[in-house]
C-alpha cells in the first residue's frame with residue numbers, strides 16, 4: 330500500500346503507485362486542459378506532484394516541451410539566480426564487496442587497479458584540489474567493511490578539514506558512501522559532513538536485485554531506507570539520485586520524485602540535492618548491455634521537470650556529461666557542477682597509465698577547473714565556491730525556510746561574488762580573472778539589501794588586501 334509517510338521502502342516507493350502513475354500519464358497526456366492546469370500550478374514555483382510531473386514527461390507536444398524548458402529556467406533563476414556551485418569528487422578507495430553490474434568497482438572485476446589512499450596520500454590529493462581552487466568536496470568510497478570501515482572515512486574527513494595549504498581550505502565535505510546504520514550516520518554528522526549522498530541507482534525492486542546480485546547492497550530495503558536512518562542520525566541535508574539508464578526512465582523518474590515527497594512528508598524537509606547521472610562506459614562495463622539508455626532530448630526534459638517539481642532542491646550534474654550537454658542542463662535547472670574532476674583513486678596527484686586505471690567512469694568533460702570557470706562566466710553564470718550555509722548552521726529545515734521565503738538570495742549572491750573573488754585572486758588564469766572581475770563589478774549592484782551590499786564591498790576590498798574567508 331502506498332504511504333509517503335511510511336518508513337518502509339516498499340510503502341513509500343510503492344511499485345503499484347509508480348505503475349498506476351505511468352498509466353495515468355499515458356492515458357491523460359493528450360488532455361490539454363489537464364496539461365495546462367499542471368503548467369499553471371508549476372508556474373507558481375511551489376512544486377508539482379509525481380503524478381503531475383509524469384503527465385508532463387509523457388506529453389509530446391513540442392510547444393508544451395518548450396514551455397517546460399522556459400519554466401524550468403525561470404524557476405532556477407528565481408531561487409538560484411545565475412549562480413552555479415562548484416565541487417569536485419575525491420575518491421578515497423575503490424575496494425568494494427558489492428556486485429553492482431554497472432560499476433567497475435564491483436568485487437569480481439579483476440582487471441581494475443585497486444587502491445586505497447593513506448592519510449598522507451589524502452593530504453597530497455587535498456593540496457592538489459586546494460591548489461586548483463576547490464572548497465567543496467564529495468568523498469567517494471566503495472563499500473568494504475575491512476578496507477574502508479567507518480573509522481577510515483571519519484579519519485579521512487578529519488584529515489581533509491585539517492589541511493590549510495597557502496590560502497586553500499576545504500570548507501564542506503559531502504560524503505557518498507554505502508548505506509549504513511543510524512549510529513554511523515550520527516558519527517558522520519559529528520564529523521561535520523555537509524550532505525550525505527546516496528544514489529538509489531534504480532527504484533524498481535526486481536531490477537535492483539538483479540543489478541546487485543551480491544554484497545550488502547543487494548538488500549533493497551536497507552538501501553532505500555538509508556536516508557530515513559541518516560535523518561534519524563541527525564543528518565538533515567541528504568542528496569538522492571538515480572543512475573538513469575539502468576531502468577526505464579519513466580519508472581525511475583516517478584520513483585525519484587516519490588522519494589523526495591516521502592522525505593518532505595516524513596521529516597518536513599525534502600532532499601538537499603538531486604543528482605542526475607546517466608550510465609556511461611567504464612572498465613568492465615559495456616553500456617550496450619543496458620537497454621534503457623536515455624537520449625539527450627528526453628534527459629533534458631527529465632531535468633527540466635525535476636526542477637519544476639522540486640524548486641527548492643539543488644540539482645547536480647557531473648563530468649559524465651559533455652560540455653555541450655552541461656551547457657544545456659545549466660539552462661534547465663542544474664545548480665551544481667563538478668570541474669576538473671578525476672574519477673580515479675589518487676588521480677589529482679598522479680596521472681594513471683591504462684594499466685593502473687582505477688576510475689569509476691569515463692569522464693566526458695576533461696577541462697580544468699579554470700577552463701570550466703571561464704566557460705561559465707562566458708555563458709553568464711556566476712561560478713560560486715560558497716559553503717556558507719552549512720558553516721552558519723543553515724541546514725535542513727532552517728535552510729529550506731530561508732530558501733522558500735526568498736531570503737536566501739541576500740546571502741547567495743554576495744557569497745558567490747566573494748568566493749569567486751577569492752578564487753580569482755588565488756588560482757585563476759589572467760583571462761578568467763579579467764572576466765570574473767568585470768562580472769563582480771557588474772553584479773554587486775544586484776545585491777538587494779543596502780547593508781549587505783556595502784559589507785560585500787568591504788569584504789571584496791579586504792580580499793584584495795590578502796584576507797580570506799568572509800561570508801554572509
Ligand code: SF4
Nearest residue numbers: 425429432434435471
Ligand atoms: Fe561498490 Fe558503489 Fe560501485 Fe556498487 S556502485 S560496486 S557499491 S563502488
Ligand code: SF4
Nearest residue numbers: 715716717718740741
Ligand atoms: Fe548555497 Fe547557502 Fe552559499 Fe547560497 S549562501 S550558495 S544556499 S551555501
